[in-house]
Every structure is written in C-alpha cells, then in structure tokens.
Amino acid sequence: MTEEDKKKQRGSGGYIAVGVAVGTAFGVALDNIGLGIALGLAIGAAIDWSTHNKNKK
Structure with missing residues (x-):
C-alpha cells in the first residue's frame, strides 16, 4: 500500500x-432525535461516498 493510498483511507x-x-x-431542535x-x-454517508468516488477518478 502506497503512502497516497494510506492518506485516502485515513x-x-x-x-x-x-x-x-x-x-x-x-x-434535538425538532424534538425527534431518532429522525x-x-x-x-x-446524508453524511452520501457525501462520504460521493467524495470517495470522486477521488478514484
């Protein structure tokens, strides 16, 4: 594994x-913590997936 791959994974x-x-x-603000x-x-997973795929290209 190269240094660049380690930085991406980190x-x-x-x-x-x-x-x-x-x-x-x-x-908390809307009184519905579960939602x-x-x-x-x-949303966080979608953004993480999007940026991860963008870095692959």
Missing part, C-alpha cells in the same frame, strides 16, 4: 461523523 468516514452530529442537533440521527447518517 480520511474515510469523516463526513459520516459530521452528518450524525448535525442530524442530532436538528433532531435527526437517521437523516444525518444518510
């Missing part, structure tokens, strides 16, 4: 954590 999942944090904040976490996770 940053994986960061957007998921941010999505969950933001989703939790919205869930907020679920939406935050989905």
